[in-house]
Amino acid sequence: MKIVFVILGASLAINIDLFAAEAGMPQLDPKYWASQAFWLVLVFTLLYLAISKLFIPKIKGNLEDRENKIRNDIDEANNLKELSEKKQKEYNLVIENAKKEVQKILSENKSKLNIEIENKKKIIEKEIEEEIQKIQIEIKNLKKNSINDIGKISEEIAQKIIEEISGDKLNESSIKAAISETSKKNMDKYL
């Protein structure tokens, strides 16, 4: 509060003192108006010339250069992007084709292999069949032979037994007839 009063008092004192000392505004003194006008026109004209001929073209050029550079960079980036997308597509296409080809080769080979296996199987089966037939014929022959052999052996055995027992030699043909009759009777059991 005290300070405010002091300031008010001082300001009053100073204002009275100051405005009493020199009244009026120097701005309204026409003594140097012509000088100010002359120097203003001179300095401002020179400044205008310097700015319009020297500085503004430079700043403008620089700003335009920067804008062009940015635009070019963006264009280039877009081009590169397009190019890379194209390449990506090509790459994908190549991979897809390769996959298709692999699938094709795989299936082809599979079917070929299957056919081959089938063929081999048939051949082998045929061979086995032939072999079986051969063996069966052989077995049949063997059986037939063995029946004959058995007939002969049994004839001999029967002759010998009869000789031992009776000391007589029987007619061979009658023995043969008896054995073949028996064997014919029982043949079905063994064949």
Added chain:
Amino acid sequence: MATNPMHQFNVYRIGPEIKIAGIDISFTNASLFMVISAVFICVLLFFGTREKKLIPSKLQLIGEMFYNFIAKMISDTAGSKAKPYFPFIFSLFMFVLFCNMVGMLPYSFTVTSHIIVTLILAIFIFIAVTIIGFIKHGFGYLKLFVPSGVPIVLLPLITVIEIISYLSRPVSLSVRLFANMMAGHTMLKVFGGFVISLGLLGGWLPLSFSVALTGLEILVAFLQAYVFAILTCIYLNDALNLHH
């Protein structure tokens, strides 16, 4: 004498007296500070445009900011037709701004605080705009004073008012800048005087005012340069694109 707040506006001769046809055009402190402001602008722009970097240096950025700021101001207010006047508006804004700002330095002189300086600038703008208007539109430029859509009864009155407002443009433009600058600097000086006279005990209060006022004055210095330039653009817009 030194504590007189108006003392800072005194103009005095520096160097020899120069007279042409009996008119005193001696180099004064006002002339000196005009030259200092202009040189300041040129140095700033010279170093701002010396290197053409893709990523601007600080000074280059300042120059480009001023350029973009004024280019935007002109295209916003006066349109694309005002492009040829861009260098003039740019010079005008820079000159007023730097005269105001240089005037903020202690012991310096504020060129724009003199009515004669601002009046010459304003009258030049007024005459130039009027000539441009007549060149672009011929006598059709006089339609500026006859707004459309006004009742016929009011038309004479409106026309008179329009003519008066048009003719008072240079006065309002110059007095606005001059009065703002003078009042601000006088206030600063008055509060500075309080600091001295109240001394160590009571001087702190006016000192704080002084600090705050300095910030305000820097704002005003920028604002008045902006207002001066944008009003020029608006007058130019009237001359280039007749809206009435």
